[in-house]
Structures are given as C-alpha cells and as structure tokens.
Amino acid sequence: MVKILDPQYGNAFVGRREKLEELKEKIKDNGFVIVTGNRGIGKTNLTLVVEEALNEEKAGFLKKKPCYHVNGSFFYPEINKIFAPSKRLTSFSGTVTTPIVGAGAGVGWNPRETFILESMEKSKDKILFVENAHELKKEDFETILEATRRNDRLRFVLEIATPYLPDVRLKAGSYEIVDLSELRDEDIEKIVRKECTLFSKTIVHRIVTLSKGYPYVARSLTYICDNKDSEEEISLFLNTLRDEDMKHNLNKIHGEVLATLHGDSQAVIKRLAVAPETLTLNLIAAFCGDDVDASLTDLIERWILVTSEEKYRIYHPLFREFLRSIQPVALKTKQKIYSEALEKVKDEVDSVIVLFEVLDEPFFESLLKQTENYEALNSVGIQACTWGKLDHAFSAWMHIFELAKSKDKAWESAAMGNIGNVYQIKGDLDKALEYYGKSLKLDEALGRKEGIANQYGNIGNVYQIKGDLDKALEYYEKALKLFKGIESILGTAQTLMLIGDVLIQKGDKERALEYYREAKPLAEGSLVFEKVSKRLKDLEGVQNSNNDR
Helix, strand or coil, X not given: CCCCCCCCCHHHCCCCHHHHHHHHHHHXXXXXXXXXXXXXXXXXXXXXXXHHHHHHCCCCCXXXXXXXXXXXXXXXXXXXXXXXXXXXXXXXXXXXXXXXXXXXXXXXXXXXXXXXXXXHHCCCCEEEEEECHHHCCHHHHHHHHHHHHHCCCEEEEEEEEHHHCCCCCCCCCCCEEEECCCXXXXXXXXXXXXXXXXXXXXXXXXXXXXXXXXXXXXXXXXXXXXXXXXXXXXXXXXXXXXCCCHHHHHHHHHHHHHXXXXXXXXXXXXXXXXXXXXXXXXXXXXXHCCCCHHHHHHHHHCCCEEEECCEEEECCHHHHHHHHHCCHHHHHCHHHHHHHHXXXXXXXXXXXXXXXXCCCCCCHHHHHHHXXXXXXXXXXXXXXXHCCCHHHHHHHHHHHHXXXXXXXXXXXXXXXXXXXXXXXXXXXXXXXXXXXXXXHHHHHHHXXXXXXXXXXXXXXXXXXXXXXXXHHHHHHHHHXXXXXXXXXXXXXXHHHHHHHHHHHHHCCHHHHHHHHHHHHHHHCCCHHHHHHHHHHHXXXXXXXXXXXX
C-alpha cells in the first residue's frame, strides 16, 4: 500500500540534492535559517531528510549537534523541555521570577530571560527544527535571535510557508533563507515511479502534468491512483481535474483521499481536523471516543495520521483545512466540542494543548475554568504572559489559586506570586505587594527558603519602583542573606546587582561598585553577567574620567 506521506531518504531523495547541501551548509555557518516556499512544495520533507543526513554523517561539525523538532504552536513549553528539563516551566518552582530593575528605570520585565535564555545561553550544541513556525510570535523570533547571538553552538531551522511569512523585521545578516521552488517534471516522474512501478506512461505523464512541480500533489495523486481498481478508473478520476485550476484540483484530491478510508476512519479524521493540530492519545480519545484503535491503525499505516514522540497530527495542513471546510457546523459548535473533550482530560496535563488552541477564542475563560491540572494552567499562564496577554495569564493563575486554596499550599503560593507579578507589570503596586505578601506567608509556613527569597526580591522591586529605597534595600538584603544561605549563586548575583542599583539611586556609587564587583564573578555564564558587566563598565568609566580631571 502506498503511503500518502513517505519521506525519501539518502539516495532515494529526489530533486532536492542541491537544496539539501545548501541547507546543511547554511546550518553550519548560521545560527538562524528559514526554509520557505509555497505549501506542498516539500519543506517538511527537506528538513526531515537533512536531519537524517546529519545523523548518518560519520564525522564533522554538524554530526556533533543532536537534532530536535519543535512545534511553533508550543514553542516555549517544548524548548523548555529541551534546554531545562530539570526546571520545568510547569512546576510550582516555575513561578515567574523576580523582574530585574535597572538603576533609575522601571521594571525590566522579560520572563523569557529567566526561563529560556539563561538555559539556552549555557546549552551545548543543538540543532532545532521548528515546524509551524508561522505560529511564532515576535517575541519568539527575538528569543531565537538572542539565543543564537549569545551561543554560537545553537542552530535554529524554521519552516515557514511563503504566504504566512510573519511580518517580523529581522536584521539583515542575522539569518539565511533556503527558498524552495517547484521540482522539474523529470523529478516528479521519479517520485511517482518510485511509489508505483506499474503505472502506464500515460498515467504517469498525466500525474506529472497535474502536479505542477509540487511533490505533495504528486504523492497525493499517486496514493489515490494506487487505491483504484483499474487504469480505467484512474483515467476517469484524473480527467475530472483541470490543468490550470489547482484550487479545484486540491479539493477533488482531498475528497478522494478521504474516500480511500474506511467509514470509521473517515469519522475519526474529520473529528481530529476540528481538534487541536497537535494531539496525544488522551486527546484523540477525548475528541473521538475510546474505541478508535482500528481507525488509528488504519490512519497511521497510510500516514494520514503522523506520529512523533507520542504526539499525533494530520499529515498536511492543506488536508486538515479541507476537512475543516467541509464541516462548517462542527466549527460553529467548536465550543461545545472542545468543552466536552476537555471534561474528559480536565485533570490531565494534556489539557494544556486544548487551552493553547482556544487562547484567542471568546470561550477561553469557560474552558479554563473546567481545567483542574495545575501544571497545564501554569503553562498557559507563563505562555500568555510571555505573549503579553496579561488578562489570560491572570485568569490562569487565579484559577490555580482558587483550586489550590487550602489544598495545595505550594501551588497556592506559586499562583499568588505570579498574580503579584501581573499586578506589578500593570502598575498596580499595592495589589502586587498584597499578593507577594500572601505568597511569602505560605512559603514561610512551608519552609521554602528559595520561595521566601524570591518574594523578598519581588517586594524589594515594588518598593524600589515606589521610590522607597530604604525599604527596597531592607528586602533585598533579606533576600541576599537567604540566597547565600541556600548557596543559590545566581540568586545571590542578581540580588547583589539589585542592591547596587538602589545604591546608585541613593548616590552611593562607591558601595554600588563593591556590590557589582562581588556579583560579576558569580554571574558568569548567565544573563545577569552581561547586565552587571555593563553597570561596572559605565560606573568605572565615570570614575576614571573624574580621576583624570
């Protein structure tokens, strides 16, 4: 049986040999590469083949870099699993950390720094292929650029369909592009004949003509024709297609692909097209029912449903769009469908995928309130905060607080600390102090010294913003004592820098220099190092200038 999606590796890879070498070379020489081209042109296949080629190389620069695949829809949670698996975003210790305050400035809020960039900066060699990169936000691109600037051992390869190239201004020279165009007719013919050796010349020629250089169309037509009983049936189907009307042809093709499936399999794949793009077995059962084993086997054997690392997706966005377009009623009742599915996984981590899918839907709040998994809710809060959706983040953490109240003090504390951060970002400093104080009391009751130190730092930040520098120093010094006691090198370095910042504001530059100098060696290998180094350079430069006079 011909598979509808069957990447051709090694010597069997057709028509992209030059592009394969170009992509490998650009990955070697650049931290940030974009693979672009129209949908169906073969971007995903090229990245899979390049990854396979890199893994098979016996030696060389790229062989030393393990490859990872990341879904652009879940960029931060997935790269966190890669770069900081021991400090997951989705644990109560993953409270959004103390924002860093600059001397005389407001809050330097950037949750990406603490959770992602510091781990990426210290990472060993890695190549990350990002599918669905059109889903990335401006902040995600900035994170990738900053990570590759700070760590030349990292490589990012983003797969973006040309119509969806995000409107993000990237600095010239900061990235490279590999642009895919249509394959030659002879290459399309090779693809068809590799899949089906028994097709007549007439059938092969017709498929090549209709494919217009798109391997996706060629493979889909080959798959359909292979499922016909005779050449006459094949010819009848091909004659329904139009030489110059690709939109019409794709609708016909996708309809025929659906028709090759058993009735139960058709029902499952149509239901999954309305579900989130990335799925787990739990979510498949939630959306389609538990008795789907036979249908899943059928779909996976044909590669209509692709599986990777216990995640599942429909083989191509174009087919998924077709399935959604023929189900307008299902899309209109999306809230009901998602609510019923979420009810089955409300206490599972899988619920985070549903919540991410509906983040911009008007019914997000109602589905959020159905969810009972702390890790999923915290992930949504962190991701929403990173994207600047503060109301969404607030709702997620407030729901954790309500669920955990009097049941799980660790999560209750984490939620209140994060709610305090939202209030601080919004400028409601009194509310921020209120929630930091509540979190502090719970951490004290739990004996969580790191949590206590973090809340002291948060409270110190608020007082610094308010201009009460003595109070700010009081809380920073409490935090410093605790961080030193638990031997938190980074916490110590950051707090030393914060104390230095307050001393600058108080006009005590000599003491500020002492704190910056103590912080610098402790901060090495982190983002704090660059910040404190700049403060030292600026301050010592002013001091030397004054001495020269």
